[in-house]
């Protein structure tokens with residue numbers, strides 16, 4: 001793989017001398033020579049017409065031409081511009097001004113073609129059949145262009161293709177159809193595009209792919225089956241995307257995977273089993289501004305893993321002592337420029353040899369660095385080698401700053417010390433009703449501290465550290481689900497060992513969600529309430545509660561409404577009476593309701609008669625209903641048509657992503673009109 005790529009970067013090497021540019025058979029303005037083409041791996045008879053300001057192919061290109069180089073000219077299209085060259089293997093049309101390739105089969109004159117380069121041009125679309133006739137193609141480059149739409153069957157019959165490079169375009173989705181015939185594809189480069197989702201089964205046919213680059217795209221989601229079929233993939237580059245978590249399940253089918261790059265993605269933490277049983281040798285997750293925690297078992301059962309790059313993550317404060325479980329071959333661990341105050345010896349102990357970087361971390365020079373000082377003292381005798389030993393400095397406590405760890409006197413470093421809780425010790429966190437929230441509290445210390453939580457109620461949540469493999473959660477992690485106002489308060493995380501105790505307090509404030517209830521229509525016997533606000537879809541259903549005001553003991557009456565509702569009409573009310581209406585959600589634990597927004601309404605007196613609809617005849621009602629039904633039908637048809645249209649242009653993401661849009665809220669599903677008709 002490495003050699004393949006290295007070779008590919010050296011574009012062309014000339015081995016034979018120029019034949020003669022004055023040769024009778026050589027077109028004027030071009031050079032004719034024999035050179036060794038790396039792409040077709042042979043010495044080829046070449047006509048080099050690069051950078052000649054040509055608008056089309058020169059006259060009389062010799063029939064035996066094997067390589068035609070026309071890069072850097074001024075072609076605007078290729079319509080009837082490719083001469084009949086039955087032996088042509090290599091065609092370079094990069095760096096022209098080609099605006100469109102059209103819908104015809106423009107390459108039918110060069111059916112032996114192995115290599116085609118259309119990079120640095122201006123066309124945006126590849127229509128079906130444009131490559132018809134050149135199914136012997138092995139390498140296709142269309143890089144750094146304006147490509148946006150590629151028809152699904154453009155690459156049909158390209159079963160000899162080994163390398164496809166489409167980097168640097170504006171491609172935003174990849175239908176599986178592109179790859180159906182590419183059974184020999186080995187290298188696929190799609191970096192620097194605008195791909196935002198990896199669909200199920202996209203690569204199911206490219207079983208021989210070894211190298212896949214999707215770096216510098218906008219990938220947010222990866223279907224669990226996105227990588228199915230990539231059983232020979234060695235390198236997977238997903239860096240510089242918007243991926244929020246390691247796609248653990250999706251990685252499973254790649255049984256030959258050796259390298260995975262996830263750098264510069266918004267991944268917040270690595271959790272237990274994130275990389276379980278992937279046969280990788282190298283994992284890179286550096287240069288993020290989000291990674292803050294690497295939990296126990298994040299690297300678990302990785303028998304081939306040798307190199308782990310986790311540097312330049314300015315929020316990374318904690319790596320669990322058991323982050324690496326059953327990773328026998330770990331050799332290189334790069335942890336420089338993080339926010340680590342310590343690194344547990346367990347991570348690197350009992351390994352044959354491991355190289356480590358740790359400089360530019362805010363190291364705490366207490367008992368936690370004792371093993372580092374000892375390792376440095378042993379120099380080359382140690383199985384652990386710090387690649388930056390001279391740059392390891394204390395940043396805390398103040399009196400040791402900025403001493404180099406190498407210069408510290410080992411006898412002054414205590415073997416044990418009290419826990420040190422990472423992160424700010426007092427913190428306030430805002431969360432909203434109905435959300436869940438996770439507190440992560442971690443501590444260094446020798447002996448390894450035990451952690452527990454004290455809730456605002458005073459209750460102690462204690463999970464023993466010793467059986468962490470059995471439980472999925474770390475004892476320093478506390479998750480609260482379905483938050484409600486009474487969860488507000490101070491949560492204390494306690495870290496304790498036989499030397500001392502450290503404590504961290506987090507004040508949790510629960511805010512109401514943005515939903516407001518208002519009366520819309522008020523009559524003597526019914527009231528229509530509407531609700532608005534950004535939180536209208538936060539819960540699958542809401543309850544409307546109502547009762548007569550100031551009747552203390554009286555129970556609320558309730559109606560349950562789906563989140564798609566925007567209003568509701570309550571009938572059979574008392575005239576001239578003050579009511580309280582609330583929108584609420586059920587609190588399953590308490591068997592009660594959590595009121596989100598309330599409003600008070602005075603019903604009209606009995607003499608009040610609603611104008612308009614109340615007096616409308618049944619015929620009019622039927623007409624109005626007919627009109628509404630017609631409008632709904634039109635909306636449906638238009639949206640179906642619009643969707644079809646978008647699909648054709650590959651703008652449709654995975655269905656699940658648009659499901660919210662598909663449920664266009666029927667604003668007046670429960671309009672007063674309809675509820676009256678029904679009642």
Ligand SMILES: *[C@@H]1O[C@H](CO)[C@@H](O)[C@H](O)[C@H]1NC(C)=O
Nearest residue numbers: 012014035048049050051069
């Ligand atoms: C073709 O010509 C261009 C411009 O004269 C030159 O830069 C390039 O090296 C030539 N390529 C080969 C293979 O001779």
Ligand SMILES: *[C@@H]1O[C@H](CO)[C@@H](O)[C@H](O)[C@H]1NC(C)=O
Nearest residue numbers: 079080081082083084106109
């Ligand atoms: C094929 O080559 C012939 C002769 O060189 C030329 O007249 C014709 O336009 C070419 N066809 C295409 C599709 O380029």
Ligand SMILES: *[C@@H]1O[C@H](CO)[C@@H](O)[C@H](O)[C@H]1NC(C)=O
Nearest residue numbers: 239263264284286287309312
């Ligand atoms: C991280 O960023 C630095 C500086 O921008 C760069 O030199 C390095 O190659 C990046 N590393 C990775 C793995 O992306």
Ligand SMILES: *[C@@H]1O[C@H](CO)[C@@H](O)[C@H](O)[C@H]1NC(C)=O
Nearest residue numbers: 376377378379380381382385
């Ligand atoms: C360790 O080995 C390297 C070469 O492998 C040598 O340059 C260096 O001086 C040695 N250091 C010590 C402390 O022995």
Ligand SMILES: *[C@@H]1O[C@H](CO)[C@@H](O)[C@H](O)[C@H]1NC(C)=O
Nearest residue numbers: 314315317339341422423424
């Ligand atoms: C690093 O951690 C310390 C506390 O341990 C925190 O105060 C600081 O803000 C963190 N640095 C960054 C860049 O987040």
Ligand SMILES: *[C@@H]1O[C@H](CO)[C@@H](O)[C@H](O)[C@H]1NC(C)=O
Nearest residue numbers: 424425426427490504505507
């Ligand atoms: C954190 O807040 C508590 C009271 O809210 C206070 O007693 C304590 O001193 C504070 N700790 C720090 C480190 O500011």
Ligand SMILES: *[C@@H]1O[C@H](CO)[C@@H](O)[C@H](O)[C@H]1NC(C)=O
Nearest residue numbers: 450451452460462463464465
């Ligand atoms: C928490 O549990 C551990 C072991 O299960 C025990 O040693 C410790 O005393 C407990 N702490 C509290 C505060 O209950």
Ligand SMILES: *[C@@H]1O[C@H](CO)[C@@H](O)[C@H](O)[C@H]1NC(C)=O
Nearest residue numbers: 514516517518531532533534
């Ligand atoms: C919700 O409706 C009320 C009354 O119609 C209005 O005052 C308020 O601004 C609306 N709020 C939002 C977020 O639209």
